[in-house]
Amino acid sequence: MSVSGQESTPAASEPQPRGARIRGDKPIDQAEAAERFLAAPRHQKLHDERLWTLRQRRDGEMWNMPEWEEMRALASAIKEHTLTHLDTYLEMFEAKAKANGVVVHWARDAAEHNAIVADVLTRRGAKTLVKSKSMLTEECGLREHLTNAGIEVVETDLGERIQQLDSEDPSHIVVPAVHKLRGDVAKVFAATLGSDPSDDDPHHLAEVQRETTRVLTLKAEAGMTGCNFLVAETGCVVVCTNEGNADLCANVPDLHIVSVGIEKLVPRLEDLAVFVRMLSRSALGSPITQYTSHFRGPRAGSEMHVVLVDNGRSERLGMDEFWTSLKCIRCGACMNTCPVYRRSGGLSYGATYSGPIGLIIDPTFNSRKYSSLPYASSLNGSCTNVCPVKINIHEQIYAWRKALVRDGETPFVKRAAMKAAGAILARPALYRATIQGANTALAKLPRFVIYNGLNAWGKHRETPSPRTETFHQWFKKNRGGGA
Ligand code: SF4
Numbered sequence: 001m002s003v004s005g006q007e008s009t010p011a012a013s014e015p016q017p018r019g020a021r022i023r024g025d026k027p028i029d030q031a032e033a034a035e036r037f038l039a040a041p042r043h044q045k046l047h048d049e050r051l052w053t054l055r056q057r058r059d060g061e062m063w064n065m066p067e068w069e070e071m072r073a074l075a076s077a078i079k080e081h082t083l084t085h086l087d088t089y090l091e092m093f094e095a096k097a098k099a100n101g102v103v104v105h106w107a108r109d110a111a112e113h114n115a116i117v118a119d120v121l122t123r124r125g126a127k128t129l130v131k132s133k134s135m136l137t138e139e140c141g142l143r144e145h146l147t148n149a150g151i152e153v154v155e156t157d158l159g160e161r162i163q164q165l166d167s168e169d170p171s172h173i174v175v176p177a178v179h180k181l182r183g184d185v186a187k188v189f190a191a192t193l194g195s196d197p198s199d200d201d202p203h204h205l206a207e208v209q210r211e212t213t214r215v216l217t218l219k220a221e222a223g224m225t226g227c228n229f230l231v232a233e234t235g236c237v238v239v240c241t242n243e244g245n246a247d248l249c250a251n252v253p254d255l256h257i258v259s260v261g262i263e264k265l266v267p268r269l270e271d272l273a274v275f276v277r278m279l280s281r282s283a284l285g286s287p288i289t290q291y292t293s294h295f296r297g298p299r300a301g302s303e304m305h306v307v308l309v310d311n312g313r314s315e316r317l318g319m320d321e322f323w324t325s326l327k328c329i330r331c332g333a334c335m336n337t338c339p340v341y342r343r344s345g346g347l348s349y350g351a352t353y354s355g356p357i358g359l360i361i362d363p364t365f366n367s368r369k370y371s372s373l374p375y376a377s378s379l380n381g382s383c384t385n386v387c388p389v390k391i392n393i394h395e396q397i398y399a400w401r402k403a404l405v406r407d408g409e410t411p412f413v414k415r416a417a418m419k420a421a422g423a424i425l426a427r428p429a430l431y432r433a434t435i436q437g438a439n440t441a442l443a444k445l446p447r448f449v450i451y452n453g454l455n456a457w458g459k460h461r462e463t464p465s466p467r468t469e470t471f472h473q474w475f476k477k478n479r480g481g482g483a
Pocket residue numbers: 282327328329330331332333334335357383386387388389390391393
């Protein structure tokens with residue numbers, strides 16, 4: 001899926017800001033990457049506008065459906081029921097899918113998933129794989145694994161293909177290249193596909209992608225899709241796209257592999273209707289995706305494999321505060337509404353999942369590496385309000401902050417500052433003296449003493465103007481309170 005936006009000027013003269021710097025397992029500096037994104041005003045403005053447009057379209061669809069809140073409650077309840085009976089429904093799905101002629105695999109983690117896919121391809125002698133968008137394969141690092149094994153992987157979703165050709169990860173789970181200006185795309189296509197670098201017409205760019213990718217699809221030896229929903233009672237795989245590329249990947253080659261997280265289950269076909277109604281409305285503000293395809297089994301003479309992937313999901317299911325994040329249907333609505341995400345870009349999070357839902361999921365994979373992410377939120381709750389499956393996103397982000405402090409995963413300076421603040425706030429006399437001293441210092445000290453490299457807080461914020469009188473002094477004077 002892609003959003004072309006409303007760029008009024010031709011090729012981008014402003015260099016495209018890049019994402020967070022990844023240094024092994026060291027904590028991601030999201031604020032540093034966000035600062036670079038903010039320093040690119042054309043990119044930042046368009047990114048903000050594009051996503052806000054999606055949010056507004058989503059609102060329009062919501063107002064058109066009087067039963068919206070009822071649907072959210074129902075979707076949330078279905079997911080809750082499924083997740084609390086996951087073993088039963090997974091086994092039901094496996095039995096039905098096998099009866100339909102599908103080969104079902106189970107992968108404990110990313111390494112097992114990648115090995116299974118590589119093995120299926122190798123046994124068939126497949127050296128080329130076309131695939132549709134799948135965040136799970138990003139999570140598992142599948143493309144790199146297969147490339148190292150000598151298998152050519154071609155993304156066929158427009159946004160995902162742009163990102164692949166630019167050696168970047170997707171910046172958004174629904175619109176992977178939404179952070180790019182069309183001039184950025186023209187440059188990437190010119191460098192990799194030989195198109196005209198000065199032609200940044202979105203229709204021409206889409207045509208270049210279609211013409212260059214379609215031939216690869218036609219001769220590919222295997223196709224892969226992600227999956228939006230698995231239906232336990234039918235053993236069906238349901239994939240929703242707007243470009244129809246998943247259908248080509250699934251139907252053109254004789255081998256179709258599906259990678260899917262174990263949380264994507266719904267019990268019955270009847271339940272699916274609820275999610276199909278909510279997904280595209282929440283994601284793009286459109287009533288339905290152009291293609292909602294049900295893959296039940298292999299075509300005559302071909303093979304279909306489904307890889308059911310855990311990769312930390314069972315562990316998350318056991319986390320009291322975070323298990324409901326498994327209800328997520330990856331619509332991206334929480335990202336589109338988040339003021340931090342809209343202004344900092346998805347790549348600033350340095351993780352597969354960005355935005356509000358990413359702040360919950362990413363630390364479950366690596367709480368040290370992603371320890372700064374739960375702070376990339378104003379906790380305004382807008383994410384929770386738009387979530388179609390009613391995940392209490394902002395409360396879980398706050399819960400992560402508490403968990404990170406408890407586990408000692410916050411920087412030393414922040415810990416020391418909070419300890420000092422705690423000591424002051426616990427002693428009223430010390431608190432009053434500190435406030436008085438701070439007010440005097442703020443009023444008298446030269447600016448450079450307060451705003452310098454040592455004051456990380458002041459880098460992004462202005463300190464409020466010092467008061468001549470504290471509330472306590474005012475209250476004592478005017479109300480005679482003795483507290
Ligand atoms: S957390 Fe909710 S709003 Fe965010 S992507 Fe998932 S389903 Fe959509």
